[in-house]
Amino acid sequence: MTEIREFHIAIDEADVDELLLRLARTRWTDQVPGAGNRYGDEVSAVQEMARYWAEEFDWRAVEAKLNAFPQFITEIDGTDVHFLHVKSTNPDARPLLMIHGWPGSVMEFVDVIEHLRGEFHLVIPSIPGFAFSGPTRETGWHSGRVAQAFATLMARLGYERYGVHGNDAGSIIAPEVGRVDPEHVVGVHVTQIFSFPSGDPAEMEGLTEDDYRRLGVLQDFYENLSGYSKLQQARPQNVAFGLADSPVGQLAWTMQLMGEPAVTKDFLLANVSIYWFTRTAGSSARLYYEDAHRENPPSEPTTVPMGVAIFPDDFQTIRRFAERDHHNLVHWSEFEHGGHYSGHDAPELLAGDLKVFFAKM
Secondary structure, rough: OEEEEEEOOOOOHHHHHHHHHHOOOOOOOOOOOOOOOOOOOOOOHHHHHHHHHHHHHHHHHHHHHOOOEEEEEEEOOEEEEEEEEEOOOOOOOOOEEEOOOOOOOOOHHHOOOOOOHOOEEEEEEOOOHHHOOOOOOOOOOOOHHHHHHHHHHHHHHOOOEEEEEEEHHHHHHHHHHHHHHOOOOEEEOOOOOOOOOOOHHHOOOOOOHHHHHHHHHHHHHHOOOOHHHHHHOOOHHHHHHHHHHHHHHHHHHHHHHOOOOOHHHHHHHHHHHHHHOOOOOHHHHHHHHHHHOOOOOOOOOEEEEEEEEEEEEEOOHHHHHHHHOOEEEEEEEEEEOOEEOOOHHHHHHHHHHHHHHHHHH
């Protein structure tokens, strides 16, 4: 059960043909004239992306890009875990576990690999239930269990001391890896720290003008963009029916968080296609439910050394609350450009910050 098997992506041509057929037969929804994107992505924007998907996007190029890196699958805790394993030629390289988020995939880090492989042995897994690590077949796959699986993966690969990086959901899972494997994790680096006001009025005293700006960004996201999270925390199976049956449904569900101009069309559609071909819309959404319904989640602050890199077109971490929840926050960087998928749109900046942080460890 501990065997590590080589893996090669090869989606059947019949599945590609079926995708094109379904795109051609899309039954489009209506839209209120002049409403813009008030109710969500505009029909015209989704139609253009669907046209590009059918006529210009090259799935086989995505396969080739991923297959250019060594990929493997191993069974951990009753489920398959898929991962890229890119070893450095540097004998002193440090192992680095890189964890993606939702609705992303290992594609989040493909563009940063060449910037990192000189100094790190890179292990880039698909989260259980996501993409080629899915679907999961039982309940209980919350972030803590995922973290334990990844710690097992690093041990199985023979890495005794390693670093962890996470983005989006990976920024939640990465500190959990530090919790479950503190003897082996040298440090945790993330691009977001999801720490919020507790409701204690004393916490708000002395906040700076910039802190309130950041709170405003978070408030806007909560009010206008967090509907997907609420649904996936409460009834993930309901949305899964539509996403598993309709490629345009999967496309629009992803575009709400991964639309242009933040990412390229090809990056967006690579991620959408991965979810579509692996049929993991439902099992990936369950991570939100499992975290929301997790029994006895950890309540104590983390203590493994942590660093954060903050990009302007992304979640805005507030330091006071981050330090409340992470008592060993030793590295803080802010950049002038870059977004939520910094491994894609600012790979040199992300790679540089990872090198600086782990050089301290």
